Amino acid sequence: MKMAFIIFNDMTALDFLGAFDPLSRLKTMGFLKNVSWEICAPTQQVTDGAGLLITPSQVGTPLDRYDLVVVPGGEGARKLRHDEGFLKWLKTMEPCPFKASVCTGALLLGAMGFLAGKKATTHPTARVELAEYCDKVVDQRVVDEGAVITAGGVTAGIDLGLYLAEKFVGFDVKEKIRRQMDYYG
């Protein structure tokens, strides 16, 4: 299982961290040996919407090698969905078996056509924009359409990460991770 966590300027860092924390615990808590991840960005360094500096482990490399790609949201996502160069890079995730988004990251999945004919969710303030790209906008924390899984706003990234941990490894492991994160049951 190879995971890619996308980061970009003006993202909301908590969108990414909320999913990254539980999914990286699959390895750090010893549940899966064959899981690895990269932090993937289009730039050498990324500044989130509140000025936090994060350095990616992969810069601009194609994303087709990953089993799961997680795309966060934030102001940057609203802007980048109109950026052809960025979308060309991000669209290298097309062959990946699992594509996931947090918050307005769903607008990026939508702009690439991955939500066509599907149900999806996003931040409560972005539902009208998301409707352009998908079959139906659903008011749920996590919407699983098999190959494409979308989550609600910001903190719903935690629910996405836990949901995927259960989807991949099962309920008991997810519960151990959830309790270690001291998160609501």
Next chain:
Amino acid sequence: MKMAFIIFNDMTALDFLGAFDPLSRLKTMGFLKNVSWEICAPTQQVTDGAGLLITPSQVGTPLDRYDLVVVPGGEGARKLRHDEGFLKWLKTMEPCPFKASVCTGALLLGAMGFLAGKKATTHPTARVELAEYCDKVVDQRVVDEGAVITAGGVTAGIDLGLYLAEKFVGFDVKEKIRRQMDYYG
């Protein structure tokens, strides 16, 4: 209002981000103009427990200039509470009016003597260790002892950030931030 968010190697990044997101929204959502923050570390770069690279905005500078200092936890916190050089730097936060911790960050506040005679909380697995440093370990998401505020494990950082937003600016602003974060009410 000047805020310092402490980061260090082998911390749990979500401990920090959970508090950083709602507190930085005091400014980014336009509620407070005179609020600023620095990301403060003892080293030029920090690697969290899952390999994430974060670059601080302040390296090793004294912390006595801040109104609020937030200390995260993680494996690094358990180790660093026995590191004299680290504690000497961190203890420059002593004059700050508000000292807060997330997760095992409470062990660092305890090791510096800031929890003596006080109630406090931490990650569920660290309660025995915390008991050495405080009057009483309490099973609550956030424990407010006035100048020292401690929070539970990992995701309780979000509750800490929202709690402090309400403490400093009021219920209505906290609720607007909470809804924007799509977090449980």
